Each structure stands twice: as structure tokens, then as C-alpha cells.
Amino acid sequence: MLKTFxxxxxxxxxxxxxxxxxxxxxxxPQIATIxxxxxxxxxxxxxxxxxxxxxxxxxxxxxxxxxxxxxxxSVSGTxxxxxxxxxxxxxxxxxxxxxxEGDEWLEHIDRxxxxxxxxxxxxxxxxxxxxxxxxxxxxxxTFPAHVKLSVPPGKTAEVLIINAVECxxxxxxxxxxxxxxxxxxxxxxxxxxxALGVNRAIIGIENNKPDAIAHMTQVATKYTGIEVCPLKxxxxxxxxxxxxxxxxKREVPSGALPIEVGAVxxxxxxAFAVYEAIQKNKPLxxxxxxxxxxxxxxxxxxxxxxGTPVSxxxxxxxxxxxxxxxxxxxxxxxxxxxxxxxxxxxKGSSGLLLLAHExxxxxxxxxxxxxxxxxxxxxxGLEPYLLMVxxxxxxxxxxxxxxxxxxxxxxxxxxxxPATRPLLDYIRLGKGKVGQIxxxxx
Numbered sequence: 001m002l003k004t005f006x007x008x009x010x011x012x013x014x015x016x017x018x019x020x021x022x023x024x025x026x027x028x029p030q031i032a033t034i035x036x037x038x039x040x041x042x043x044x045x046x047x048x049x050x051x052x053x054x055x056x057x058x059x060x061x062x063x064x065x066x067x068x069x070x071x072x073x074s075v076s077g078t079x080x081x082x083x084x085x086x087x088x089x090x091x092x093x094x095x096x097x098x099x100x101e102g103d104e105w106l107e108h109i110d111r112x113x114x115x116x117x118x119x120x121x122x123x124x125x126x127x128x129x130x131x132x133x134x135x136x137x138x139x140x141x142t143f144p145a146h147v148k149l150s151v152p153p154g155k156t157a158e159v160l161i162i163n164a165v166e167c168x169x170x171x172x173x174x175x176x177x178x179x180x181x182x183x184x185x186x187x188x189x190x191x192x193x194x195a196l197g198v199n200r201a202i203i204g205i206e207n208n209k210p211d212a213i214a215h216m217t218q219v220a221t222k223y224t225g226i227e228v229c230p231l232k233x234x235x236x237x238x239x240x241x242x243x244x245x246x247x248x249k250r251e252v253p254s255g256a257l258p259i260e261v262g263a264v265x266x267x268x269x270x271a272f273a274v275y276e277a278i279q280k281n282k283p284l285x286x287x288x289x290x291x292x293x294x295x296x297x298x299x300x301x302x303x304x305x306x307g308t309p310v311s312x313x314x315x316x317x318x319x320x321x322x323x324x325x326x327x328x329x330x331x332x333x334x335x336x337x338x339x340x341x342x343x344x345x346x347k348g349s350s351g352l353l354l355l356a357h358e359x360x361x362x363x364x365x366x367x368x369x370x371x372x373x374x375x376x377x378x379x380x381g382l383e384p385y386l387l388m389v390x391x392x393x394x395x396x397x398x399x400x401x402x403x404x405x406x407x408x409x410x411x412x413x414x415x416x417x418p419a420t421r422p423l424l425d426y427i428r429l430g431k432g433k434v435g436q437i438x439x440x441x442x
Contacts, residue, residue: 002207004232005242006251008379010412012169012235012333014208018292018299019172023180025303026316028100032075032307033085033344034060035095039136040143041067046096052079056105057283060096063131069144070134071096074285074305076104088310088329090339098307108281115183116279119191126195126278133277134347135284138269139163139174139238140330142348145274148264149195158262160193160201161247162271164216165231165238167206168331171351173288174268176301178205178212181272182219188275189226196264201226202247203268208233235333236410240265242379254406269350284347289313293354295321304345311341313352326360328353333411366419374413374423380406384413384423391430396437399430405438407431 037043044061054060054073061071077100085095105111121129131146151157162185166174178185189201203220205213207230217228229247231237241252243265250261258265266274269287276282285306292299297318304313310327314320320341328335330351338352374384382403390399404427413423 002230002232003246004234004237005245005379007381008377008412009234009236010377010415011233012415014233015169015292015294016172016175016208017170017294018290018301019175021172021176021298021300023176023288023301023303024316026305026308026313028075028103028305029308029312030100031080032098032100032305033095033309034071034074034098034307035085035087035093035344035346036061036071037093038071038142038306038347039069040141041065041069043094044068044071046082046094048079048082048096050079050081053077054079054098056103057109057285058106067144067147069136070132070283072134072283072285073098074307075100077101086340086343088338088343089336095344110280110282115187117187119187119194119278121278123195123197126191129278130195130274133273133283135270135273135277136347137267138273138287138347138350139267140334140348140350145266145270148266149192151196151259151264155259156262157196157198157259157264158200159248160189160196160198161243161263161265162189162201162203162268163238163240163243163265164203164205164212164268165243166209167233167235167238168333168335168351170292170353171290171331172292173290173301173350175209175212177269177272177288178209178216182216184275185268185271186219186223186226187279188271188273190223191274191278192266192271193225199225203228204231204243204247205229206231206233206237236379236408236412239379239408239410241408254403287347287349289345289349290351291317291354292351293321293324293356294359295323295356296354297321306344306346308345309341310338310343310345310352313345314341314354321354321356323356324354325357326355328355333415334409363420365421368421369419371418373416373418377412377416379410379412380408382407384427385421387430388421388423388426391426396430396434400434400438404431404434
């Protein structure tokens with residue numbers, strides 16, 4: 001019997017339309033707009049100004065704290081300006097805009113395709129280089145990778161879990177990375193194991209990717225201590241706590257981190273980025289993303305430079321379909337609708353989903369019928385119907401008591417509600433306010 005997490009979960013239509021599309025390289029943009037905040041934590045601080053000439057891989061914004069990440073130029077050219085630019089959420093945030101001229105890389109970056117397997121760095125050196133390379137979690141959360149590798153005093157990592165689940169419908173970028181860059185992922189995993197001081201790593205892959213499971217299992221035989229664990233296809237299997245529950249049969253306590261149960265979780269794309277940073281001296285300034293949708297001419301997977309406009313990848317995939325009503329950054333369950341085609345792709349851009357009008361129309365909200373479906377599917381064991389009511393009534397003290405901060409915003413409750421109530425919308429509002437209150441107390 002295939003492993004899965006212990007409570008909740010749903011089975012949305014998979015729609016992996018781009019699964020057979022090999023990774024292609026997106027042309028370099030004419031103008032790159034590179035935000036200085038592409039990670040959870042403090043924004044980086046810009047260290048270039050208008051008129052500066054930069055090369056590919058050069059640091060252009062430095063991390064401004066432990067929970068922060070360096071930003072590197074993805075292009076070569078001249079800094080046009082450093083200004084407030086609208087991002088995908090509609091807010092204006094500081095970005096570095098570069099007019100592209102040629103494609104000149106820093107000389108120390110190894111651009112060869114040769115696989116480098118020998119790891120010549122200590123644990124401390126690896127963490128330092130991961131930090132310098134600006135690597136963040138590429139599963140969507142964008143948590144700085146060096147922070148996860150810095151195990152707090154008194155805690156011990158027992159196992160590294162590589163999250164290769166990709167449970168969001170439509171998205172296939174991690175799937176393609178496994179098929180096309182398996183050895184690099186394995187070496188990256190070995191590097192992460194060395195940084196954590198563990199001798200065991202488990203790569204979790206849902207069984208709707210049998211080719212990836214077979215290929216990764218075969219390649220893993222060449223590497224000591226790495227195993228592949230097939231998992232039941234069930235959303236949200238890729239949540240950290242759900243993945244730990246499925247693989248280790250341990251439950252992370254409310255409000256705690258995975259290290260509390262001896263686990264550290266890193267995305268498969270992050271493992272590949274770590275390989276490139278440590279073995280090839282290449283910072284994180286490009287990644288693979290899926291562009292997909294039922295009306296799109298060519299659902300596909302593309303390696304893009306950070307700062308490339310969303311419009312460029314849409315054009316490469318056949319152009320914007322006439323019936324497009326919404327463009328979602330990420331997958332349909334946890335992604336956010338973009339406000340413009342001019343916003344840039346970032347380190348956290350795992351995919352773009354183009355939805356037609358009939359796929360986005362919201363049905364009328366009805367009264368709650370007390371069916372309990374939202375409770376039965378919640379992977380965190382919460383009561384979404386109650387949290388919605390409390391958020392609507394601004395009962396913030398009660399929301400905190402009822403563990404609203406444990407909500408992972410997976411959308412399972414809204415997906416399954418027969419009354420089509422906007423459960424997640426209200427929970428997000430309540431969670432945001434409770435988070436503010438908790439931070440103010442500190």
C-alpha cells in the first residue's frame with residue numbers, strides 16, 4: 001500500500017498537460033526587472049545604481065539579515081534604474097531594472113555540462129556558499145535554503161526529505177527536472193546531506209509520475225544513502241508536514257518546524273540549484289517553470305532568467321488564448337492571480353496557469369449546510385467553517401486559540417464545499433490579522 005499523510009486530503013483533476021514537454025530555454029529578455037524581495041524574510045538591499053554595468057551572476061542586492069537572500073543579475077547590461085515596480089500581487093516593490101546588452105557571465109561560473117560528483121567542501125563551507133548563491137526553496141515558499149541547513153543548537157537532523165511530489169494540478173517543472181537532471185539532483189542531495197550531517201535522504205514522488213519514480217530509483221543506486229519513496233497521489237501531499245507524516249510517520253507539533261521531529265525538507269528543484277551553486281559556482285538566477293492551460297497552444301516547461309516578463313513566456317508557448325480570463329502564478333490550488341502580463345518571473349515562479357472564463361467563474365455562495373466536508377478534508381485537522389465565521393466576525397483571539405496559524409492555505413476546504421463558500425479567502429484574511437497581532441506582542 002502506498003504511503004500518504006494521515007488526515008484529510010482531496011483528489012482534484014491532475015491536468016498534467018505539459019508532462020511530456022522537455023525543458024526548453026526561454027530567450028533572454030530585452031529588459032530584466034529583478035525584485036530585491038524574492039524570498040520569505042527581510043528584502044535584500046540593492047548595491048547597484050543607475051548606470052552601473054553588470055554581468056550574469058553578479059550580486060546586485062545583498063541579504064539584509066539571517067532570514068534573507070542575495071539577489072544576482074540574471075543578465076548582462078546596464079542598470080537603467082532602481083525603482084518601485086508593480087509585482088504580481090499588484091503592490092509596488094523595489095526592483096532593479098537592467099537594459100540587456102549581450103550575455104556576459106562572470107568568469108568563475110562553470111557553464112559546461114560535465115557532471116561533477118566529488119564534493120570538496122566542509123559542512124560550514126557548503127552552508128556559506130548556499131547562502132552566497134541566494135538559494136531559496138523552489139517549491140513555492142521561497143524560504144532561504146541556508147536557514148534550513150543551519151540546524152538550531154539542541155536539535156538534530158536525522159533525515160533529509162527531498163520534496164519531489166509536485167502535487168499541484170497542472171505543474172510539471174519538477175517532474176521534468178527529475179527526468180532530465182537526475183544525476184545533478186542526486187549530487188545536490190548528497191551536498192545537502194553533508195551540510196546537515198545526515199547519512200540518509202528520502203526522495204518522495206507521487207505515483208502519478210511512474211517514469212520519474214523509475215528513473216530516479218535507477219539513478220539513486222549509484223549514490224549511498226539516497227532512496228526513492230513512491231507516494232499515493234493525494235493533494236496536498238507536497239506540504240512539509242504532510243510529507244513528513246507520509247514518509248516518517250511522525251507528526252510535526254502545532255506551531256513547530258520539521259526539525260522538531262528530526263526532518264529537514266528541501267524541494268527537488270532546490271537540490272538541483274544547490275548542485276549548480278556548489279559544483280558549478282552558479283548562483284540562483286534562473287529556474288524551470290511550467291506554462292499551461294487547457295486553451296494554451298503549447299503547454300510546456302521553460303528555463304527562464306529571473307526578471308523576464310510574464311508576457312515573454314506566454315508568447316513562447318503560443319500566445320495568449322482569446323478566452324483567457326485569469327493568469328495564475330503557481331498552480332490552481334495555492335497560486336495567486338496576476339494583475340498584469342508585465343510583471344516579472346522570479347525565483348518563486350514555479351508555473352503560470354492560464355484559465356478560461358468558464359473555469360474561473362465563481363458560483364453563488366450559499367448558507368453552510370453543516371455537512372462537515374471541509375473538516376474531513378483539512379490536512380491540518382482544523383475546522384474551516386468555524387474559522388471563516390470567526391474571521392468574518394473579527395474574533396481574532398478565538399481564531400488564534402483555534403490554531404488558524406496552522407492553516408497551510410492549501411484550498412482543500414473551498415474545493416470541497418458544496419455551498420461554494422469562500423472559506424480560504426476569509427481564513428487568509430483572519431490569518432493575516434492574527435499574524436500581525438502575534439508579531440506585535442513580540
